[in-house]
Amino acid sequence: MALILNLETATTNCSVSISKDNEIVVLKENNAASYSHSEQLHVFIKEALDEASLSFSDLDAVAISKGPGSYTGLRIGVSAAKGLCFSLEIPLISIPTLQSMALQVDAQPDELVIPVLDARRMEVYSCVYDSNNEEVRETLAEIIDENTFQEYASERKVYIVGSGAEKCRGVLQHPHFIFDESVVPSAKEMAQLAFQKYSAQQFEDVAYFEPYYLKDFVLQQKKKKA
Structure with missing residues (x-):
């Protein structure tokens, strides 16, 4: 049996699930108009664990939606996933964002x-x-x-x-x-793909893993007033 924490932050949908093998145990998500991942992600993780009557030590792996998507959203999700994997000494699994969307x-x-x-x-x-x-x-x-x-x-x-x-x-x-247009990336569909990778031991190097941005990040600067 594998208990996997799935994190999806590639778009405006801040989504967290816990899966037992390839079945969803609990799902917490909020698809707000603006990005709220920095405020909601860790709250959702704690709420999901509490709802499933689990602790961090019960987890066998963390799966992260790796992109493409929002630069900021991906950074927040990957940072959280890597921090958990380091501290808990459990493997990191990456899931292509578009592949989990296709499952819907x-x-x-x-x-x-x-x-x-x-x-x-x-x-x-x-x-x-x-x-x-x-x-x-x-x-x-x-x-x-x-x-x-x-x-x-x-x-x-x-x-x-x-x-x-x-x-x-x-x-x-x-x-x-x-x-x-209604299909959004969600941690719900990540469960099946994450368990497949867990079973095949297809894990990422936690120290060196980076999101799949696909394009370089471009900072939009405000124009100076004349």
Whole structure:
């Protein structure tokens, strides 16, 4: 049996779950309009442990959503996960953010799922998965135009889900595209993927692990008044 603490902070959804093997024991999350991870993450962790009648010493591993996503959100989540793993001397598991999003879609055989997270302007972070949650195309940061994802939609339904779906909806016209902006990364879907990695002992080096930012962080500075 494996008790795993799952942390999802890649977007505005501050999400924490505890899973027993691949089943959710407790889930705490809040998808606020603004990022509140620095205030809520550790509170949710403590509340989840209390609700499950567990202590930190009961945990067998910590799983973190590794990105892509918000630079600040990812830093907060990874810092918390690494601190727990160091102090408790338990392994760290990383889960691709877009892969756990794809698990929220009940795709049929031959259908595809493309999770998209909103980036700047007409850009999204995206990856392509088949109905078995296997990666068909690697994660990219790409600018959406009328030709984006067209090669996947000729003979099958393609679910485009996540915060970037609204941006895609306004540009992509193929009838096989199905859009759903309501899908957000959550620690709920992390449980299945985390247990798979735990069973295979696919752990990260806690000292050297870094989030998957995909793009360099750019600090937006305020313009000086003339």
